[in-house]
Amino acid sequence: MTISSTTEAPGRAGFLRRMTFACAWGEGLDGFDLGLISVVLPSLTIALGLDPVLAGLIGASSLIGIFVGAPLAGWLTDRFGRKRVFTIDVLAFIVLGFAQAFVADGWQLFVVRVLLGIAIGAEYAIGAAMLAEFAPSRDRGRRLSGLLVCWYGGYLVAVVTAYAMIDWAGISWRWVLVVSGVPAIVTAIARIGFPESPRWLLSRGRVDEARAIVAEHLGGDAYFRQEQYAAEEQRSGGYRVLFSKENRQRLAFISLFWACNVAPYFAIFTFAPTVLESLQLRDEATGTIIVNAMAAIGALVGMLTIERIGRRRQLVPPFWIMAGALAVVGLWGSAPGIVVVLCFAVFSFMNAAQGNLTAVYPIEVLPTEVRSTGVGFAAACSRIGAAAGTFLLPVGIDAIGIGPCMLIAAAVCVVGAVLSQVMAPETTGKGLHDTSTQPLRQQAKVPTAR
Known part of the structure; x- marks a missing residue:
């Protein structure tokens, strides 16, 4: 997913295109892996004799791993630089992806998938931090949104691939899960040879190295001034700085809205075939593909409109629409199948269009010295809600029924809408230094369409 301009310096467009591709494919690995497991879970339940608790744990395993990996890698990235983690983590993904073929029982698969998470x-x-620290402010939001387009696209491709392998080709669930290693190999190759982030170098006082990288890849002093690189200060990072008074509100905002966005999505779509079957939809495979296709379209629309309508308008209204769609499913227990699929399609579209902001806001509102640490912490917080929802959904369907479960998901969306209305800044078109240093309330003005 690339965005370029004819005004860019020679070589910059190609470098940014390759950077965007490498980051987007990395984001797509997550969606691809979770898409595979959502389709494979019913087969696993039979093949490995899983009870609802272990099935829920395996469904939530990657999310549990993210809870550990995101804050740890965020701290390491802010401490030791972006470049190393950018390369090493995708290599681990390849090894663990292929390791899924050799598990002997449900608990072994759970452990491997936690490590994968x-x-x-x-x-x-x-x-996202790596990409944002190179990208121009005029299309930074669109480039970062492209990461989520790849996430939803990866999820959709995985769902179609898994159904084709299991239902049409009769291939074992083991080899379906192993397929996740293929895009990981592509991502690893794409990441060979990238330089360190100049903003991180500047935060460590390594000005000459940062200027050399900008000159070689981005166009030199003009770009250096235009994107406010000179405003970056040498400052220490770490969790004490992240939880300081100047960053606490920023961290709370991104953690809370992110959790409210992903919790109902992961809970519903990790078990999409089970949910649709519980709602007496005869062809759950087709329904699952349709609603995930709407998510991919929603992410694409969100990417194409984010720089025009602004961040706040893309965040707040979708929460209310999602709440309404899920409330219809929860309250209308005998709804025709077409209504159920339509409601989930609307939910998927809006969730994905809004979900682009989970790759944008965390990067824009946090300063360089704690950017990756803060993103990792917020991702971990979001996965607490997502993992809890994913673990509890199959248990909830069994205990209280599908209707009340959908109403709980709708309530989560309402909470997200209220929090976002109060806390969300407007960062569209602003330099990365300004968005990460100005108080959130001073950035609340919604821009006019451009």
Whole structure:
């Protein structure tokens, strides 16, 4: 997913295109892996004799791993640089992806997928930060949104691939999960040879190295001034700085809105075939593909409109629409199948269009010295909600029924809407230094369409 301009310096467009591709494919690995497991879980339940608790744990395993990996990798990335983690974590993803073929029982698969989640968590902490610290402010939001387009695209491709391998080709679930290693290999190759982030170098006082990288890849002094690189200060990072008074509100905002966005999505779509079957939809495979296709379209639309409508408008209204769609499913227990699929399609579209902001806001509102640490922490917080929802959904369906479960998911969206209305800044078109230093309330003005 690339965005370029004819005004860019020679070589800059190609470098940014390759950087965007390498980061987007890394983000897509997460969606691809979770898409595979959502389709494979019913087969696993039979093949490995899983009870609802272990099935829920395996469904939530990657999310549990992200809870550990994201904050740890974020701290390491801010401490030792972006470049190392950017390369190493995708190599771990390859090894663990192929290791899934050799598990003997449910608990072994759970352990492997938790480790896989740690590698995915590292990607959350580094990928978007790496891209944003090179990208121009005029299309930074669109480039970062492209990461989520790849996430939803990866999820959709994985769902179609898994159904084709299991239902049409009769291939074992083991080899379906191993397929996740293929895009990881592509990502690893794409990441060979990238330089260190100039903003991170500047935060460590390494001005000459930062200027040399900008000159070689981005166009020199003009770009250095235009993107406010000179405003970066040599400052220490770490969790004490992240939780300081000047950053606490920023951290709370990104953690809370992110959790409210992903919790209902992961809970519903990790078990999409089970959910649709519980709602008496006869062809759950087709329904699952349709709603995930709407998510991919929603992410694409969100990417194409984010620089025009602004961050706040893309964040707040979708929460209310998602709440309404899920409330219809929860309250109308005898709804026709077409209504159920339509409601989930609307939810998927809006969730994905809004979900682009989980790759944008965390990067824009946190300063360089704690950017990856903060993104990792917020990703971990979001995965607490996602993992809890994913673990509890199959248990909840069994205990209280699908309707009340959908109403709980709708309530989460309402909480997200209220929090976002109060806390969300407007960062569209602003330099990365300004968005990460100005108080959130001073950035609340919604821009006019451009």
